[in-house]
Amino acid sequence: xxxxxxxxxxxxxxxxxxxxxxxxxxxxxxxxxxxxxxxxxxxxxxxxxxxxxxxxxxxxxxxxxxxxxxxxxxxxxxxxxxxxxxxxxxxxxxxxxxxxxxxxxxxxxxxxxxxxxxxxxxxxxxxxxxxxxxxxxxxxxxxxxxxxxxxxxxxxxxxxxxxxxxxxxxxxxxxxxxxxxxxxxxxxxxxxxxxxxxxxxxxxxxxxxxxxxxxxxxxxxxxxxxxxxxxxxxxxxxxxxxxxxxxxxxxxxxxxxxxxxxxxxxxxxxxxxxxxxxxxxxxxxxxxxxxxxxxxxxxxxxxxxxxxxxxxxxxxxxxxxxxxxxxxxxxxxxxxxxxxxxxxxxxxxxxxxxxxxxxxxxxxxxxxxxxxxxxxxxxxxxxxxxxxxxxxxxxxxxxxxxxxxxxxxxxxxxxxxxxxxxxxxxxxxxxxxxxxxxxxxxxxxxxxxxxxxxxxxxxxxxx
Amino acid sequence: xxxxxxxxxxxxxxxxxxxxxxxxxxxxxxxxxxxxxxxxxxxxxxxxxxxxxxxxxxxxxxxxxxxxxxxxxxxxxxxxxxxxxxxxxxxxxxxxxxxxxxxxxxxxxxxxxxxxxxxxxxxxxxxxxxxxxxxxxxxxxxxxxxxxxxxxxxxxxxxxxxxxxxxxxxxxxxxxxxxxxxxxxxxxxxxxxxxxxxxxxxxxxxxxxxxxxxxxxxxxxxxxxxxxxxxxxxxxxxxxxxxxxxxxxxxxxxxxxxxxxxxxxxxxxxxxxxxxxxxxxxxxxxxxxxxxxxxxxxxxxxxxxxxxxxxxxxxxxxxxxxxxxxxxxxxxxxxxxxxxxxxxxxxxxxxxxxxxxxxxxxxxxxxxxxxxxxxxxxxxxxxxxxxxxxxxxxxxxxxxxxxxxxxxxxxxxxxxxxxxxxxxxxxxxxxxxxxxxxxxxxxxxxxxxxxxxxxxxxxxxxxxxxxxxxxxxxxxxxxxxxxxxxxxxxxxxxxxxxxxxx
Numbered sequence: 007x008x009x010x011x012x013x014x015x016x017x018x019x020x021x022x023x024x025x026x027x028x029x030x031x032x033x034x035x036x037x038x039x040x041x042x043x044x045x046x047x048x049x050x051x052x053x054x055x056x057x058x059x060x061x062x063x064x065x066x067x068x069x070x071x072x073x074x075x076x077x078x079x080x081x082x083x084x085x086x087x088x089x090x091x092x093x094x095x096x097x098x099x100x101x102x103x104x105x106x107x108x109x110x111x112x113x114x115x116x117x118x119x120x121x122x123x124x125x126x127x128x129x130x131x132x133x134x135x136x137x138x139x140x141x142x143x144x145x146x147x148x149x150x151x152x153x154x155x156x157x158x159x160x161x162x163x164x165x166x167x168x169x170x171x172x173x174x175x176x177x178x179x180x181x182x183x184x185x186x187x188x189x190x191x192x193x194x195x196x197x198x199x200x201x202x203x204x205x206x207x208x209x210x211x212x213x214x215x216x217x218x219x220x221x222x223x224x225x226x227x228x229x230x231x232x233x234x235x236x237x238x239x240x241x242x243x244x245x246x247x248x249x250x251x252x253x254x255x256x257x258x259x260x261x262x263x264x265x266x267x268x269x270x271x272x273x274x275x276x277x278x279x280x281x282x283x284x285x286x287x288x289x290x291x292x293x294x295x296x297x298x299x300x301x302x303x304x305x306x307x308x309x310x311x312x313x314x315x316x317x318x319x320x321x322x323x324x325x326x327x328x329x330x331x332x333x334x335x336x337x338x339x340x341x342x343x344x345x346x347x348x349x350x351x352x353x354x355x356x357x358x359x360x361x362x363x364x365x366x367x368x369x370x371x372x373x374x375x376x377x378x379x380x381x382x383x384x385x386x387x388x389x390x391x392x393x394x395x396x397x398x399x400x401x402x403x404x405x406x407x408x409x410x411x412x413x414x415x416x417x418x419x420x421x422x423x424x425x426x427x428x429x430x431x432x433x434x435x436x437x438x439x440x441x442x443x444x445x446x447x448x449x450x451x452x453x454x455x456x457x458x459x460x461x462x463x464x465x466x467x468x469x
Numbered sequence: 470x471x472x473x474x475x476x477x478x479x480x481x482x483x484x485x486x487x488x489x490x491x492x493x494x495x496x497x498x499x500x501x502x503x504x505x506x507x508x509x510x511x512x513x514x515x516x517x518x519x520x521x522x523x524x525x526x527x528x529x530x531x532x533x534x535x536x537x538x539x540x541x542x543x544x545x546x547x548x549x550x551x552x553x554x555x556x557x558x559x560x561x562x563x564x565x566x567x568x569x570x571x572x573x574x575x576x577x578x579x580x581x582x583x584x585x586x587x588x589x590x591x592x593x594x595x596x597x598x599x600x601x602x603x604x605x606x607x608x609x610x611x612x613x614x615x616x617x618x619x620x621x622x623x624x625x626x627x628x629x630x631x632x633x634x635x636x637x638x639x640x641x642x643x644x645x646x647x648x649x650x651x652x653x654x655x656x657x658x659x660x661x662x663x664x665x666x667x668x669x670x671x672x673x674x675x676x677x678x679x680x681x682x683x684x685x686x687x688x689x690x691x692x693x694x695x696x697x698x699x700x701x702x703x704x705x706x707x708x709x710x711x712x713x714x715x716x717x718x719x720x721x722x723x724x725x726x727x728x729x730x731x732x733x734x735x736x737x738x739x740x741x742x743x744x745x746x747x748x749x750x751x752x753x754x755x756x757x758x759x760x761x762x763x764x765x766x767x768x769x770x771x772x773x774x775x776x777x778x779x780x781x782x783x784x785x786x787x788x789x790x791x792x793x794x795x796x797x798x799x800x801x802x803x804x805x806x807x808x809x810x811x812x813x814x815x816x817x818x819x820x821x822x823x824x825x826x827x828x829x830x831x832x833x834x835x836x837x838x839x840x841x842x843x844x845x846x847x848x849x850x851x852x853x854x855x856x857x858x859x860x861x862x863x864x865x866x867x868x869x870x871x872x873x874x875x876x877x878x879x880x881x882x883x884x885x886x887x888x889x890x891x892x893x894x895x896x897x898x899x900x901x902x903x904x905x906x907x908x909x910x911x912x913x914x915x916x917x918x919x920x921x922x923x924x925x926x927x928x929x930x931x932x933x934x935x936x937x938x939x940x941x942x943x944x945x946x947x948x949x950x951x952x953x954x955x956x957x958x959x960x961x962x963x964x965x966x967x968x969x970x971x
Binding site: 036037083086091093129185193196201208429434436440448 | 624
């Protein structure tokens with residue numbers, strides 16, 4: 007059996023296992039015949055194990071055969087020969103994607119095992135695992151994407167599953183509105199990504215990363231673009247990454263996303279999803295080399311996010327929000343590392359941080375018990391002396407920073423005041439004008455307009 | 470012209486007409502529904518037969534065997550070509566599932582006889598080749614909803630005023646365009662009137678008020694069947710595209726782009742589910758028009774793909790809303806309803822169809838949206854980006870509506886609200902098409918690309934950019950810029966298109 011064949015078989019297994027899981031869990035739910043808890047848990051475990059083993063197999067064969075990049079082309083999914091339009095599902099196994107895929111399977115497997123117990127007899131047990139399978143598929147597709155369109159498809163799947171899992175406890179309004187907020191930020195970021203995709207198509211004649219970043223294995227590619235082109239596309243991708251990784255100014259959704267069940271919070275906002283922005287920047291890192299301004303923007307955004315996350319994390323009153331901002335701090339540092347050109351460092355940092363944060367978030371529900379155990383072992387309260395900042399900063403300065411941190415940098419307020427409220431106000435005004443115009447045309451007073459409730463509107467809730 | 474193996478098209482129209490006549494005197498609504506389903510189902514089978522038969526023939530145009538129209542009128546009125554081949558079964562399917570998913574709480578309000586008549590007119594419109602035939606059928610198509618509004622004593626002035634304007638401008642526009650002196654450009658007034666008629670029927674801003682009125686006052690099923698097949702777009706392809714100069718298409722595309730964004734924003738702030746649906750549909754149908762008017766192969770292919778995907782997805786979306794209404798009454802988006810636990814299947818389908826309408830990956834809308842964006846940015850590099858903005862706003866609006874209807878509280882109901890088998894069948898058949906078309910899009914894409922190429926060729930021939938034998942010619946000056954006093958004969962253009970297609 008040749009290496010090519012082994013790569014092909016294992017590569018297909020890696021991609022097919024989450025896709026099959028989604029089909030097996032999703033289709034019965036769609037036709038109104040959901041599976042039982044035990045079956046769902048076993049199927050999930052089997053699919054994750056199969057994918058993980060196949061991914062480790064790919065890594066082993068790559069090491070044995072000394073291959074640094076293996077491409078798995080599934081053929082043209084769409085093709086219009088006379089328009090030179092191709093949409094190819096191509097998956098690439100290289101030094102960036104293989105560690106990220108193994109990490110994804112390992113953490114998803116751990117979280118799935120945890121969730122099987124944590125959500126036992128929860129009414130939304132099946133729904134959680136369908137969305138979990140959607141997320142896993144999205145992560146694997148994004149990680150292995152060999153074309154920017156494939157990456158975009160996986161990116162969207164992750165975004166949808168993320169928003170729906172934030173709103174998992176949907177009998178209450180707060181998780182629902184937070185899910186919508188997450189989705190709204192994702193849609194804005196995805197719009198930037200889509201424009202970048204089309205721009206790359208136009209600039210390079212296709213969406214293949216080989217054509218885009220050069221044929222060398224990651225991270226040695228060289229993009230064939232001018233500095234201005236790289237800056238334009240890179241800034242769009244930076245917006246997309248900032249939205250997905252909750253970098254400033256999109257950080258407002260991150261603590262809100264903690265409304266979801268703990269397993270999904272761990273896997274999304276502690277481990278994998280929150281790192282996708284950094285992963286995207288790593289994947290297109292040859293672009294960064296072409297523009298110093300772009301690198302500076304990446305480093306600045308990363309550092310600002312890290313400082314913001316570090317300050318905000320210190321004033322949170324619940325453990326999940328504190329961990330969310332702590333994640334942001336690390337992601338910000340990872341992004342800054344990427345901007346500085348330390349790609350392997352960023353990759354290792356990302357993997358280490360994801361593992362640590364998953365553990366912390368999964369332990370979060372038992373935090374008080376852990377504290378009690380530590381204090382019982384010590385035989386007294388944990389010591390809390392004056393902090394470093396209280397020794398070097400004045401009380402007034404600390405109060406100001408505390409206020410800023412408590413209000414999360416007023417980022418949500420800024421978005422509301424300068425974007426959401428004017429936009430909604432404008433369209434509400436248009437709606438009122440239209441109703442008056444229709445009344446005028448019909449010669450009556452619109453019944454529906456009279457019945458409109460005066461409060462509880464979408465804008466009020468979003469704000 | 471090639472012949473199909475059976476008179477599929479005339480048979481489908483005939484069956485729906487017979488069905489309409491059969492159902493009309495029936496007083497028992499349940500019996501009327503069953504009869505309607507039989508005839509609509511048979512018509513669906515015929516249109517699928519026509520589509521498959523046409524595919525096997527591998528020709529550019531075909532007509533019925535043993536055609537009665539040819540015997541009676543001496544010309545083939547109903548033909549099938551790459552554009553109309555999938556539209557016919559789609560239209561028949563939409564009518565069938567709408568009738569099928571009509572629950573008992575709704576069957577007294579929904580007129581099955583008029584629905585069958587509307588289906589007959591729609592099928593005839595989509596398969597008609599003669600311009601005046603299309604004009605007449607488009608005019609006839611406005612009668613069923615108008616009649617329903619009248620029967621139900623609902624306000625009809627806004628709808629009637631707009632539709633009278635539409636028919637008037639369509640007739641006058643085509644008459645002027647057709648009767649331009651030989652060798653002259655099509656009458657500028659005629660083209661302008663045709664553009665206005667297309668804008669009006671497609672509900673492009675600011676001529677869209679009739680759509681919100683229709684959704685508010687007509688039965689949801691009737692309104693759905695009137696707007697989701699997007700016959701305004703069909704009128705644009707058949708009547709306007711072959712003769713409209715570049716400046717006309719460009720201005721139409723820009724207005725449509727504005728409408729797509731405006732309607733998406735309006736969908737965000739709506740507090741009634743029907744109005745929300747209306748704006749969502751308006752935004753998406755405007756995007757289809759954008760692609761058509763871009764008139765590049767990629768943009769046009771994208772628009773034709775989007776036409777099918779939006780038709781299927783938003784009909785499914787509308788049917789889900791209608792099913793919710795059948796359980797709870799008119800749905801307000803100003804409050805939460807928490808229906809997920811009662812109707813998880815409807816919730817899943819609501820989300821699936823909504824996502825398909827915004828071009829989410831894995832659904833039928835993805836390919837069309839991607840191609841449309843490529844085409845729009847090719848044609849208008851910066852303005853085309855608004856397509857992305859519209860898609861983003863629509864995405865937010867869809868999920869917001871999903872949350873409002875299905876989540877936010879625990880709904881208590883004294884009776885079971887689960888899906889009935891009719892709804893299940895409708896939902897699953899549309900879901901299969903939406904997911905199947907999304908996961909295996911190449912056949913659909915190839916078919917739409919072929920149709921797009923035919924449209925572009927007919928436009929080039931119609932504008933005189935290419936002779937009927939395929940040789941390129943210099944563009945006439947009026948085609949790009951000055952619209953007035955330009956040498957063009959529309960009758961000749963139409964004849965040359967016909968001769969090429971033959």
